[in-house]
Amino acid sequence: MGLFHRHRQLTPYLLLxxxxxxxxxxxxxxxxxxxxxxxxxxxxxxxxxxxxxWGNYWDALQNYRGQFIRSLEYxxxxxxxxxxxxxxxxxxxxxxxxxxxxxxxxFIVAPFFVTYLIRTLAWETIxxxxxxxxxxxxxxxxxxxxxxxxxxxxxxxxxxxxxxLPFMALPLYVSLEQIDERLLEAAQDLYAxxxxxxxxxxxxLSLPGIVAGTLLTFIPAAGDFINAQLLGSPQNHMIGNVIQxxxxxxTDYPAAAAMSFILMAGILAAVFLYARAxxxxxxxxxxx
Amino acid sequence: xxxxxxxNADVRLVDVTKRFEDVVAVDRLSLEIEHGSFYAxxxxxxxxxxxxxxxxxxxxxxxxxxxxLGDAEVSGLPAYKRDVNTVFQSYALFxxxxxxxxxxxxxxxxxxxxxxLTGQVNEILRLVGLEGMGKRKPRQLSGGQQQRxxxxxALVNKPRVLLLDEPLGALDLKLRKQMQLxxxxxxxxxxxxxxxxxxxxxxxxxxxxxxxxxxHGRIEQLGTPTELYETPATAFVAGFLGVSNLIPGTVSxxxxxxxxxxxxxxxxxxxxxxxxxEVAVGIRPEKIxxxxxxxxxxxxxxxxxxxxxxxxxxxxxxDCGRLTVYRQNASPGLNGASPGQRLxxxxxxxxxxxxxxxxxxx
Numbered sequence: 001m002g003l004f005h006r007h008r009q010l011t012p013y014l015l016l017x018x019x020x021x022x023x024x025x026x027x028x029x030x031x032x033x034x035x036x037x038x039x040x041x042x043x044x045x046x047x048x049x050x051x052x053x054w055g056n057y058w059d060a061l062q063n064y065r066g067q068f069i070r071s072l073e074y075x076x077x078x079x080x081x082x083x084x085x086x087x088x089x090x091x092x093x094x095x096x097x098x099x100x101x102x103x104x105x106x107f108i109v110a111p112f113f114v115t116y117l118i119r120t121l122a123w124e125t126i127x128x129x130x131x132x133x134x135x136x137x138x139x140x141x142x143x144x145x146x147x148x149x150x151x152x153x154x155x156x157x158x159x160x161x162x163x164x165l166p167f168m169a170l171p172l173y174v175s176l177e178q179i180d181e182r183l184l185e186a187a188q189d190l191y192a193x194x195x196x197x198x199x200x201x202x203x204x205l206s207l208p209g210i211v212a213g214t215l216l217t218f219i220p221a222a223g224d225f226i227n228a229q230l231l232g233s234p235q236n237h238m239i240g241n242v243i244q245x246x247x248x249x250x251t252d253y254p255a256a257a258a259m260s261f262i263l264m265a266g267i268l269a270a271v272f273l274y275a276r277a278x279x280x281x282x283x284x285x286x287x288x
Numbered sequence: 289x290x291x292x293x294x295x296n297a298d299v300r301l302v303d304v305t306k307r308f309e310d311v312v313a314v315d316r317l318s319l320e321i322e323h324g325s326f327y328a329x330x331x332x333x334x335x336x337x338x339x340x341x342x343x344x345x346x347x348x349x350x351x352x353x354x355x356x357l358g359d360a361e362v363s364g365l366p367a368y369k370r371d372v373n374t375v376f377q378s379y380a381l382f383x384x385x386x387x388x389x390x391x392x393x394x395x396x397x398x399x400x401x402x403x404x405l406t407g408q409v410n411e412i413l414r415l416v417g418l419e420g421m422g423k424r425k426p427r428q429l430s431g432g433q434q435q436r437x438x439x440x441x442a443l444v445n446k447p448r449v450l451l452l453d454e455p456l457g458a459l460d461l462k463l464r465k466q467m468q469l470x471x472x473x474x475x476x477x478x479x480x481x482x483x484x485x486x487x488x489x490x491x492x493x494x495x496x497x498x499x500x501x502x503x504h505g506r507i508e509q510l511g512t513p514t515e516l517y518e519t520p521a522t523a524f525v526a527g528f529l530g531v532s533n534l535i536p537g538t539v540s541x542x543x544x545x546x547x548x549x550x551x552x553x554x555x556x557x558x559x560x561x562x563x564x565x566e567v568a569v570g571i572r573p574e575k576i577x578x579x580x581x582x583x584x585x586x587x588x589x590x591x592x593x594x595x596x597x598x599x600x601x602x603x604x605x606x607d608c609g610r611l612t613v614y615r616q617n618a619s620p621g622l623n624g625a626s627p628g629q630r631l632x633x634x635x636x637x638x639x640x641x642x643x644x645x646x647x648x649x650x
Contacts, residue, residue: 180378180380182376182378182380183380183382183383185347185367185374185376185380186374186376186380186381186382187382187393188346188347188366188367188368189345189346189347189367189368189372189373189374189376189442190368190373190393190394190397190441190442190445191368191369191394191397191398191445192368192393192397193366193368196368196397200393201382201384204384205383205384
C-alpha cells in the first residue's frame with residue numbers, strides 16, 4: 001500500500017502491466033515473427049532467409065482468391081443466420097424467461113461443455129448420407145434421390161452457424177435484458193403499435209448487442225477451418241484450411257504467414273466498414 | 289352505483305373492477321372527470337390508484353365495467369389507440385433518442401412531418417423551459433429537466449387527457465414544490481384534463497381541484513381539497529389528509545353528540561347527516577384554541593410542547609384521550625403555555641366534523 005501511496009501516479013501503469021506484458025509476449029511478438037516470416041523465402045529443407053519477398057502476398061492472392069472470398073462469404077452468411085436464429089430466442093428469454101432465465105441461458109451454452117471438434121463431428125453424423133436428416137429431406141423431395149448434405153456449402157455454413165451461435169446469442173441477451181420494459185409502455189402510450197415499438201425502441205437499444213455478437217461470430221468464423229474440413233469437400237475449403245495445410249503439412253511457412261496477414265487485413269477492413277455503417281458508439285457502448 | 293353521464297366528461301369509469309388473479313385491485317369503481325379539471329387519485333400504496341390510471345391509459349384492461357374517453361368507449365382498446373398520454377413515474381425517456389426526438393416520437397407516429405413537427409416540438413420545449421436543449425440526450429439532463437421532457441413528450445400530442453403517475457416522486461423536496469406550482473400553471477394555460485396519481489396528500493391538495501381519496505380499490509371520498517380537509521366523511525380520509533383529533537361519542541340530538549367520557553358537544557346539523565348511535569367527532573388541531581371562548585370545551589393538561597417554526601404543537605391529555613393542538617406563532621417567542629399546565633380547550637361547532645367510527649388509515 002505504501003508504494004501505491006507514494007507513487008500514486010504510477011498506480012494505473014502498475015495495474016496495466018500484467019495485461020500489457022501478456023499482450024506483448026503472446027500477441028505483439030508472435031505477430032512480429034509472423035510478419036518477418038511472411039517476407040522470407042526458401043523451403044523447409046534448405047532453410048528460410050529474409051528477402052523482403054513481397055511476392056508471397058501476391059502469390060497467395062493469385063492462387064487462393066477463391067478461398068479468401070469463400071471465407072468471408074461463409075462467415076458472413078453464418079453470422080446473419082446466427083443473428084436471425086438467436087435474436088428471437090434471446091428476446092424471448094430476456095422478456096418472457098421469468099425465473100427460468102438462467103436455466104434457458106445454460107441450454108444455450110450447454111453445447112460448449114463438449115469440445116469444438118466433437119461437436120462438429122456430431123454434425124457430420126447428423127448430416128451423414130444415410131442419416132435421418134438426409135432421408136427425411138429426400139422423402140420430402142427437398143433433396144433429390146442421390147442428394148446429400150455432407151460435403152456441401154450448406155453443411156459448412158450450418159456447422160459454422162451452430163458452432164458460433166452462443167457468441168451471438170449471449171451479447172444479444174445481455175443488451176435485450178437491460179431494456180427497461182417501461183420504455184415499451186411509453187412507446188405504446190405515444191401511439192406506437194407493438195411492432196413499431198420494437199422497431200423504434202427495442203431494436204435500436206439492442207444494437208450494441210447485435211454489433212458485439214456479429215463481431216464475435218464473424219471474426220473467428222472467417223478464420224475457421226474445422227467445419228470446412230469435416231463437413232465440406234475441397235470445393236468448400238476456406239482460407240483457414242489452406243493456411244493450416246501450408247503451415248502443418250507443406251511447411252510453406254512464408255506463404256502461410258502471408259495469407260494470415262491478408263486474412264487479418266480483410267477482416268479489419270470488413271469490421272472497419274461495419275463500424276462506419278453502424279457508428280462507433282455501438283462498438284464501445286459509450287455515449288456521444 | 290351509476291354515475292349520470294354529464295356533457296362535459298373527458299373520462300368516465302362505470303362500475304370498473306380489476307382483478308389480478310385473486311386480488312381485487314379496483315372494486316366497482318365509478319368516476320367522472322370533467323373536461324379541464326386537475327383530478328387527483330390519492331391514497332396509500334395498494335389502494336388501486338395506479339391500476340385505475342393504467343386502465344385509463346390502456347396498459348391494463350378492466351375485468352368488468354366500462355371506460356369512456358369523451359363519448360367513446362375505450363375498454364379493450366390498446367394504449368396506442370387511445371387519445372391519452374402518460375407522464376411515467378420514472379419518466380421512461382428513450383435513452384437512444386435526443387430530447388427533440390423523444391418529444392417528436394408521438395407526432396411522428398401520427399405522421400406529422402417537416403415544419404409542422406419542428407414547430408410543435410420547439411413550441412412545447414419552450415413551454416416547459418427547455419428551449420435549445422433539443423440536441424441533447426436524456427442522460428445529459430438533470431432529474432428536473434428529464435421530468436419536463438417527459439411532460440413535453442406527452443403534452444405535445446395535445447391528448448384529451450394527460451395521465452401523471454407519481455410524476456414528482458423522484459425529485460427532491462424543493463424542486464418538487466416548484467414543479468407542483470409549475471404543473472398547475474401549465475395545466476391552467478393549455479386547458480387539458482390532468483389525472484394525477486399520488487400518495488402525497490400535500491401534493492394532491494396543492495395541485496388538484498378535485499381529489500378522489502381511494503382505499504381498498506374504492507373511492508372513499510370525492511371532493512375539493514377544502515371539502516376533504518374541512519369535512520372528511522370517514523376516519524380514513526380525516527387521517528390521510530392532515531392530522532385530526534377523533535373523539536368517540538353518541539348522537540344525542542339534532543346537533544349534539546355526547547362524548548363517551550366527556551361533555552356533550554355541539555356540531556352543525558348537516559355534519560350529522562342523519563347519523564344516530566355511535567359516532568366519532570373530529571377537530572383539526574389548528575381549530576382548537578388554548579383557553580375558553582368557543583361553544584365546545586374540554587379540560588386537559590399539557591403533556592408535550594414542540595416548537596415547529598410556523599406553529600407550536602401541544603399534546604394535551606384530556607378525559608377523552610390525547611388531543612393535538614396547533615397554535616400559530618403569530619408573535620415572537622413561545623405562547624406561554626407549557627407542559628404540566630392545566631387549561632381548557634375550546635372549539636367552534638362549525639369546525640367540528642362527524643365520522644362513523646374511529647377506524648383510521650391502516
